Amino acid sequence: MATCPVCGKEVDEEAARATTGFTAHGAPETDPTKGTRQFHDGRWYYFDSLECRTKFLARPETYARPS
Numbered sequence: 001m002a003t004c005p006v007c008g009k010e011v012d013e014e015a016a017r018a019t020t021g022f023t024a025h026g027a028p029e030t031d032p033t034k035g036t037r038q039f040h041d042g043r044w045y046y047f048d049s050l051e052c053r054t055k056f057l058a059r060p061e062t063y064a065r066p067s
């Protein structure tokens with residue numbers, strides 16, 4: 001289990017990675033209600049919601065922790 005760096009909730013990495021389909025342009029699409037992820041500074045961060053990812057992207061230096 002990964003932990004959301006913003007709120008501390010556990011995130012199911014498999015669900016966050018799972019591709020639910022493809023967009024009209026062929027890009028893989030994931031279900032954001034099952035969690036999402038963001039590549040930042042050399043590693044993947046997992047989030048339980050898009051809201052948390054938005055907060056992280058706004059101030060990554062506040063939330064990013066060295067692994």
Ligand SMILES: [Zn+2]
Nearest residue numbers: 004007048052
């Ligand atoms: Zn969160």
